[in-house]
Structure formats: structure tokens, C-alpha cells
Amino acid sequence: MSALEKVHGHIEGHFDEHLERVKAFVRQPSISADGEGMAEMAELVAAQIREAGGEAEIVPTPGYPVVYGEIDAGAPKTLLVYGMYDVQPVVGETWDVSDPFGGEVLDLPGLGPSLVNRGVFNSKGPLIGVFNALQSFRATGEPYPVNLKFMVEGEEEMGSRNLPGFVEAYKERLQADFAFFGFYAQDFTGKVIMYLGVKGILFLELIARGGAWGGPTTRGIHGSNAVWFHSPTWALVHALASMFTPDQKHILVDGFYDDIVSPSAEDVQLLTRLADTFSAETQLEENDVHRYKYDLSGADLMRKYLYQPTLNIDGIISGHTAEGTKTLLPHEARAKIDVRMVPNMRPERTLQRLQDHLERHGYADKIEFVVEDAYPPAKTGLKGNLAAEALVKTYQDLGYEPEIWPHLAGSAPFYLFTEVLGIPTAMGGLGHGARAHSPNEYATLDGMLQYEKSVASFLVNLGGDL
């Protein structure tokens, strides 16, 4: 029996214990938006690194600390594991379990027993899964195939605002042969999806207020005054509307699309291959959506998905929003918007174009910009990327042919690995979960088990000769 077989056997034979470790990890709230449980969670992560035989450090930043750790296994190669210990807020959400942090297992239709808990999918489940896999190496007396470094941040859901500073400060210690971000990469049909990069993000709050230009300045006033006083709420609505076509397909900001490059030759190949396995229907079903914005299919639809920047309204609020009538001319209106940037777009230039647009349309004195989050897209590539190649081999070893995407439509600060540190990077793992940022976030129990096995295989593949 090979070392890997022994480790896999241990994971299968001890999954009940591993599941208890997962539950303990996700039951600890760690909401970076309001700070709940963040200090406790950082300690739990550090404790896992120490239990795995490493040294852990809770490194302060101007925001939440980064948990940094090293495990010297005496191996020739070193893997840097990136993770996050913060999760999305649950305020205002209605869950099918009594407590979004209750660690409850529900038998979900068509999915089987699943852990329903904030953060179990995004992304504390996969993080503790790495530690569970390591536990099975130790329990079977097998050495870790690679040395490990850990960089686990507490501000991913806030745009990783202090991670760049940390990476700059720890640049030397963070050097490694590969970098890995683990997550459950199977969709609900079991298909493995692999992403070779991420979009960038620019998350802004736009705040319209009454001022010298007009409108109430200190409080909402009686709505009948709207006949002769300006409304900051209307200013915000019109400013937003000026930036995007009513069919929601085209951003009207000058120069917005200027930096976008055509897909690389490798990406075009991937897109073509993708068209065979990509299921547009599955995407609709997973999101409870009836139709796409575009009357496209296959590679054309995916090309839009991956190479089109987006301007999204994450939230908007002004005035009287409670039950009943109240005629009010509000003095303030706020919108949170985000731009997903595709390859070659840069946050600084994108922000400048948005500001220029609002200035040109006469909103400079009416609307304030607050940047809450900003980082560029990142591409890892496949050919010659040893981490990605090892992950593909892992999937194949375990009987899966991954559907490989040029990159993800979501965002993560992976430019820190690809641009700043320059380390071959991969992301994924077996397992299935969904509803990130939504009520009833879940991961299936069987998927968690498969994830741990895939992590063990991945480490072996990284450590051996590919």
C-alpha cells in the first residue's frame, strides 16, 4: 500500500472525527464586516498550524491580523497555502437552519447530507480540510510530501485591503515553489471546474448629499419640497443610470473597455474545449435565474462571462424604507457598486474613468467616491505552471477530467502570487458547496471527504516528480 493509499484510507476511516473538526471551525463566527469573533478565529487557525507541527504567528495589520505559519518537513519543495478566516455577514438573511453558525447537517434534496453554515463553502471549510488532510499524514506516520507555509488573512470579504502590505513585509519568507488556494471545485452535478485566474475588483461606495448645488443638507425634509429643491436621491439614480445602458449590457463610461485584451491563444483553446462541457442550464439552476442577459451559448456566452467587465449595484439605500408611507425628500443616498475587471484592466485607471465620467456629467460636487476595495485581475496560466499541472494530475488520478476555465468571474487578490511574489499558483480541490454570500451556504459531507483526499494527492503530486 502506498503512502497516499494509507493516507486516503485514514481520511475515509476517520471522516466523522474530521467532520467534528470542520464543525468546530465553522461554528466560530468570524465576520470581518463587524468584527464578531475575528480574534478567536485567528487563534483557531494558528492552533491548527501548531497542531500540524508548524510555527504560527498572528501578524498585526492596520485591520485584522494575518495568520502566518511555516512547517518544515525537510522536503525539497515548499507549498504556500493561502486562505481566509473571515466570512460574510448574515445580517438580514433568512436561513433554513436556526443558526447560520450552528454547524447543522441537513439532508439537501439531490445533494445528500450537507453542512449548512456561513463560511463552510467560502472558505473556512476548505481551509480546515487542508489541516484534516495533514492530520491523516501524521496519524499514518507518513511525512508531509512538501514543506508548508500558510498565509491566512482575515479581510478577504473586505477586499484583502491589508494583504498587499503584509506580502510586501513578508516577501522573503513567503517565497515558495508553489502557491495553493483550496476550495470545493465541483458543481452540483459532480463536474470539476478549474480556474486559471481571477478577475480584479473595484468596490466603491457612492454617496450623494445635498450641498451648495442644492438639496437638503442636514436632514430629510417634507417631500412636498421636492417641487423646488433638488434631491440627492435623484442625483444618485441619474448618475448611476448614466453609466450603464438600460439593457444592462454596455458600460457607458468613456474608455472603460480600452485596456481589455483579447484572450490568449491558450485561453481561446480552453474556451473552445469548455463549450463541450459547460452547462449554461446548470448555472441558471444553481442561481435560481430563468435566463441570461445575452442570447448566446457555448464559447460565445463564456467569452462574455470571462472577458466582459461588469458594473454591479451591490446595494442602494436612501430615505424612508420602512413599511408605510412617509413623504420625504432625503438629504443623502448611498450606493455600493463593484466593477469586475478582466485581464489587463487596472483598478487605478478604472477608478479614474468612473470619476471622470461623473465629473463630465456634473456630479462631482454631488457625489463622493469611497474606495472600499481594489485589486487587479490575475492569470496563472496552465502550461508550465507546476502547481496547476499537479492539480490537473490530481483530478485525473482521482478519476475526474476537469473543465478548465481561463479564469474565474469572481475576484481574489491573486495578483499578489502571480505578480508580486511570482509563484506558480493553483486553486481548487474536489468537493461541492454553494451559496457563497447567500443564506443557506452549504457544503456536502461527501464532498468534504473527497476534498481532503484530493489535497493529500495534490501534496504528493507536488512533492514527487511530475
Added chain:
Amino acid sequence: MSALEKVHGHIEGHFDEHLERVKAFVRQPSISADGEGMAEMAELVAAQIREAGGEAEIVPTPGYPVVYGEIDAGAPKTLLVYGMYDVQPVVGETWDVSDPFGGEVLDLPGLGPSLVNRGVFNSKGPLIGVFNALQSFRATGEPYPVNLKFMVEGEEEMGSRNLPGFVEAYKERLQADFAFFGFYAQDFTGKVIMYLGVKGILFLELIARGGAWGGPTTRGIHGSNAVWFHSPTWALVHALASMFTPDQKHILVDGFYDDIVSPSAEDVQLLTRLADTFSAETQLEENDVHRYKYDLSGADLMRKYLYQPTLNIDGIISGHTAEGTKTLLPHEARAKIDVRMVPNMRPERTLQRLQDHLERHGYADKIEFVVEDAYPPAKTGLKGNLAAEALVKTYQDLGYEPEIWPHLAGSAPFYLFTEVLGIPTAMGGLGHGARAHSPNEYATLDGMLQYEKSVASFLVNLGGDL
């Protein structure tokens, strides 16, 4: 000493007692938006009518009851007093007093001692002021100059939705020679302002939801999906923007202005006279606003104010509105809007035009309309309106020359008096208060005293030969 002099003397000599009665009346919360204290408040109003020697009835409606009352004074003429016992909500507001229902007196800069309390200005202060004036007639042994009827509703802040049904049912019993709605009609400089009518209102909630047309249907989903799925929030923003010019001056709904008529000859005269005393500066100052929408002054500005319908956003909400970042594609977006209708506009036709507009622009399947409030404008006129003439005489008797406006920019269901019951109607009284629908709503103590005196004079003027 005349009867009126005796009553005025009693009011002045017993104002401390009257103030305690005001405080008790406004300290009782009565928030129709959430129901707090409504039943208790209706009882307090009925008790006042009974104490004044009348019969009171709390008449159920499908919503909050109407308090109806009659006082037979054996007089030849009868006055119908309209009032409201509900007030605006205070949720989300920050007040300078510890309790918006605490009945606290603050010494306000430039105004003197003032009662700061929700509803003291709009409109429970003026209502209890009528009962205080009646108390002084009784205390001095003077008979009431007119018989009185009372119709006090509990849904004014919800658009008086059940008042039309009540008026229909009580049409015969509501017959009277005059109708009166009392309020503090002096601005903070002491000038008396008199309104000969009101605008109508159409208060709607627009609800955009994902559906067959696209967008998430059951929950907010991860914001990265905005690249290929529609957003109900963007649909609402664009639908709103399509209805109003960015300079906030012109409503873009077809036919919206078609029913509007030019000011009557009497109104044109009033407008011209108004231009002499109207202070555009005072309006800005009272509302903490730096400038008007229009570069107009005098009669031209007032003509906009009074003869221009408005489309106002009272509130808007969608998605993530708490602190911090959360990238979300929301499944629902809501806006509360109101249209103030000027003379000759009708709510049914206005609603139809808004619906036609949204249908023409492709929003019929995306946005639902909920009518929360709807009634037409009302004009009382001055010449030949015995109630209005008696009120003008009252002001003059007390040393004030009122600034007479063709109508108010605000709304009240006075079409019930002018159109349905056909009774000469007047509204006003001395006194000063402000910040209706806002934090720190107040009325000055001296103004309350003057208000009671003006009500006493008004009753005498109504009862005598003018």
C-alpha cells in the same frame, strides 16, 4: 368685557394648565405606520369631545378607526372640525431630546421655549388646542358660538385611505356650514400664511424583482454573476431615471402635464400679491437648503412651487446596505415615490400614465406597482368661502395680515370637504411649529397660546354675522 375678551383672558391666565393638556396629548405615541398607541390615542380624542360636552363615537374602518363627535350648542351654525390623531414614525431618526414622545420643552435659538415632540406640529398640537379653546369657553360660562362636529382620523400619515369610505357612510351626519382644519400657520418670523387648498398625492411603491425576464428570483446571489444575469436593482434605477430629467425639472412621462390648468384669476391675483411678502430666503433657511432648483424669484418661483407636479423618491432600498463590502446581485429592489398633483390632475389618470410609461419602456414584467395612497387636489377658494373669510377676519382682528397662498404644496384629502361634502373649508390658525416628518419636530409655547386665542376668535366670527 366681551365674551371673546373673557375667553382670551382665560386662555392667557390658564396656559400652564392648557400646556399640560397638550403634553399629555402628544406624549401618547400614535404611529399609524406600525400601530403603536393608536387605540389609546383614539380614546384620548373621544374623551376630549365628551369633556367638551359632546357625544363621541370611535367608528371602526378597515384600518384605524375614525373618531366622530357632535356637540350641540343650540347655535344656528355648525362647524365640522377635521383632525388627525396619528403621527409619523420616528424610527431611524436622531432627536435632540431623549424621547421623541417625552413632552420636553427646549429653549430653541431664536424661537424661545418650545415643545419638542413628534406630532406637536403635525398635527396633535393644533387638535388639542381646539379643545383647550373650548375649555376656556366653558370655564368662563360662555356658550360655544357654533355647534361642532368632529371627524378625527388615524390614517392621515398613511394617506387617509379609509377616510373616503367613512365620509361616504357618514355623509348626512357630516353636513355642516363650515369645515376647519387647524394648524400653526405662522412661519418662524411670525408671518401668517394661509392656504386656499392642497395638492393631491399619489404614493406608490415600485418593486423590481427577478423573474422570467431575468435576474435572480429567490435570493441575492454572488455579485460576479452580474456579468451575465440581469439585475432588478439596475432595472429599477433605469426605470426611475427614464421618468425624470437629470436636472430634476421635467417629468418625462407622456401626458403627465396634460390635465394641468392655468391658475384662476383669483389665484393670479394672489400670486402677484404674494410676491411682495414671500421670502425665498426663509424657505431655504427653514429647510437647511442652499439653493432652489429654478433660477426664479417672486411670483415665478411660487408659480413653479404651486402649479408644478412633482415626482419624488421618498425612499429606495436594495441589496447590501450595511457597513463593509459584500458583492451581491440582489433579487429585489424597492422604491417609494410620490407624485404631488396640482389643480385638475386626477390620481387615476396619473397612475395610468406612469404605468403606460413603464410598459412602453419595457418594465411591465419587471416592476410591480403598489398604490399606497391616492387622492386628488382640492381648492377652497377665498371669495364667497365663508370659512376662509372668517379666518382672514380672525387674523386681522388679532393684528395679522395673512399672506394668502392659492394652495399648499403639501397634500391632504380636502377634496372630501370641497368635492364630496361641498362645505366651505378653511385651514390655519396662529402659532408656529416646524419639522413635520423630521427629527426635532416642535411648536413654540407662545404660538400655542396664540393658536388657542385665534381658534376662539374664529368660532366667534363663524357664529356671528361676518
